[in-house]
Amino acid sequence: MTVSHTNPMPKEVCCKNWVQLFNYIEITPIFPSGLAGRAAVQKLMDGLVDNPEYLISDPDDSSLAYPVKEEHLKDDRYWHSNEFSLKLLENASKAIGGYRPLFQAGIIAGYRMLEAAQPKRFQLLRIFSPKKLLKILIPFNNKLNITKDPDLTEYRRGFSRVKLNYKDEYKDKGSQHVCDWNAGIYIGMGKFTGAYDIQVIEKECVNKGGDDCIFELHWTHHYKFRRFMIFCHSIIDPEYITARDYDNLLLNYLSLNQEGIINDRTAKLKETQAKLVEAEKKSVEHRITGGFAHEMRNALTGAQLELKTALNYNNMDKSCAAVLKDSATALLKYVSRIHEEYNIPKEKIVQDFIPELKTIANIADHINVTLSGVSKDLDRGQSITSQIRDYAKMSEIKAGDTPVDLVELLNEYEQRFSQDFEKIGIKYSVAGAERAVVVADETHMNSIFSNLILNAKDAISEIETDCGEINVLLEKRNHKDKNTIIIKVQDNGAGIQPDHLNEIFEPFFSTKPKSGTGLGLGVVKRLVQLYDGQIEVATGSGKDTVFIVTLPQIPHL
Numbered sequence: 001m002t003v004s005h006t007n008p009m010p011k012e013v014c015c016k017n018w019v020q021l022f023n024y025i026e027i028t029p030i031f032p033s034g035l036a037g038r039a040a041v042q043k044l045m046d047g048l049v050d051n052p053e054y055l056i057s058d059p060d061d062s063s064l065a066y067p068v069k070e071e072h073l074k075d076d077r078y079w080h081s082n083e084f085s086l087k088l089l090e091n092a093s094k095a096i097g098g099y100r101p102l103f104q105a106g107i108i109a110g111y112r113m114l115e116a117a118q119p120k121r122f123q124l125l126r127i128f129s130p131k132k133l134l135k136i137l138i139p140f141n142n143k144l145n146i147t148k149d150p151d152l153t154e155y156r157r158g159f160s161r162v163k164l165n166y167k168d169e170y171k172d173k174g175s176q177h178v179c180d181w182n183a184g185i186y187i188g189m190g191k192f193t194g195a196y197d198i199q200v201i202e203k204e205c206v207n208k209g210g211d212d213c214i215f216e217l218h219w220t221h222h223y224k225f226r227r228f229m230i231f232c233h234s235i236i237d238p239e240y241i242t243a244r245d246y247d248n249l250l251l252n253y254l255s256l257n258q259e260g261i262i263n264d265r266t267a268k269l270k271e272t273q274a275k276l277v278e279a280e281k282k283s284v285e286h287r288i289t290g291g292f293a294h295e296m297r298n299a300l301t302g303a304q305l306e307l308k309t310a311l312n313y314n315n316m317d318k319s320c321a322a323v324l325k326d327s328a329t330a331l332l333k334y335v336s337r338i339h340e341e342y343n344i345p346k347e348k349i350v351q352d353f354i355p356e357l358k359t360i361a362n363i364a365d366h367i368n369v370t371l372s373g374v375s376k377d378l379d380r381g382q383s384i385t386s387q388i389r390d391y392a393k394m395s396e397i398k399a400g401d402t403p404v405d406l407v408e409l410l411n412e413y414e415q416r417f418s419q420d421f422e423k424i425g426i427k428y429s430v431a432g433a434e435r436a437v438v439v440a441d442e443t444h445m446n447s448i449f450s451n452l453i454l455n456a457k458d459a460i461s462e463i464e465t466d467c468g469e470i471n472v473l474l475e476k477r478n479h480k481d482k483n484t485i486i487i488k489v490q491d492n493g494a495g496i497q498p499d500h501l502n503e504i505f506e507p508f509f510s511t512k513p514k515s516g517t518g519l520g521l522g523v524v525k526r527l528v529q530l531y532d533g534q535i536e537v538a539t540g541s542g543k544d545t546v547f548i549v550t551l552p553q554i555p556h557l
Helices: 015-027 037-045 072-075 082-096 101-115 121-126 130-142 176-192 224-236 238-311 320-342 347-395 405-417 418-425 442-461 522-531
Strands: 053-056 063-066 151-156 158-165 196-204 214-220 402-405 426-432 436-442 467-476 481-491 534-538 544-554
Touching: 015 037, 015 072, 015 082, 015 101, 037 082, 037 238, 037 426, 072 442, 082 176, 101 176, 121 534, 130 402, 130 436, 176 196, 176 214, 214 467, 320 347, 402 442, 405 418, 405 426, 405 442, 418 426, 418 442, 426 442, 436 544, 442 467, 442 481, 522 534
Parallel strands: 426 467
Antiparallel strands: 053 063, 151 158, 158 214, 196 214, 402 436, 467 481, 481 544, 534 544
16 A cells, blocks of 8 residues: 555545445446446546545554545545545446436435444434434534534424535535435435435525525424334334335335436426527517517608708708798898888888797797707607617627626726716615626626616616615625626615516516616626526515626636
């Protein structure tokens, strides 16, 4: 055996955790992967044993370390790193195969962990409730794994909630295999106590962006007399109870595997159907909005050309209203000439001409105001049409590939929108990460966040307040397979009615029908999705509104 005096793996996970995993893999006739026996065990240890990168400390002399051997992984005196355990579970999933392989393995291993402890105190757990088991095992677990500090946070008959309390340095160093293994262990141990109809639901997961892993356990338990009879039977004929429980575990395995295949296929069908519906929806939107925008643009352009002839009468650089008013003014100059040439009294001329000339002047002013209003409306119509046309072309937009610091971008808005903020009385702040770099087109990122900031400003302007707030918080989430940045834009404005939440990102839906097209948040959602991101909203009428954008980030920046 090669001995090293340096660089052993940190002692984070005890090898006692894997004794029943090895036992399960060794004795199972064949797995869905097609492997069995030693072939499956070799797959489990692939790249881990006899590897100088994984040196395990000698339990009797911590100054010595050597490459891992199979026998070390079955000896509770040895410890290895958390990284090593992740690789081991990944190998186990490949060796076993099928639906949620570590969940299935955990069920068998959890049961056998307690079975192997007989006839010690665990045997009495057949009489007591799962609560007793949890109170015993949670402190016991802490002695086998230093990466977390599990806690039973809630318990009532048939229900408990367990929080794993991962230490900060390990929150981004987990995997779904670990969560499946833990869930299976809980079920296996619960079945050992005689509980049945056990369900484990992972309510929160660090691997899916949560702050920790929280499991909820639901089960049904026999009454005390029934539990006592099972306990007595296990003492008199332990092989019968073991065989019966193994049969139940096997049926559970087969049922769950079949259920998993069905659920997996159903989920894939639903996902495919949702993608088809979304693709068809976008296609219809593209055709309708594109065609509508084209026709409206032609009509509005024609109207603008006609209006230009009225605004530039006979190429005189004057509107027809201005020309009419000038003509009325010129007529006044002829009053004196008419008096002199035709000897008509001035009083008579003034009495007959002046009212008519005033009417002409007033009409000219009215025409001028009307033409100005029509011109503005046509410009707004063209602007809306351009927005619709741009929205129709969004399916053709390509994602950018340059680094964009969102912190820098969001800080710029304080100066850019300062006049609007001061006018309404809004305090704007950006907090959290000092840098948050994404690979994108800066124009796209600006469209996303300027839309959200301006919407927040509008929401605050709808209520009477002199202490409006728009708070932006940036949080980095680093996981093994994905690094993300979460941007929360929160305002204390009017809020959004609950029945609008499901429609808020739909095109042409607007809570501002007099001034909005309803395309802003539709554009935001499309752009976020363009960069493999997500956007959510949480609000209520009269409550703070929070838009939550999640985007992939460049790690270490």
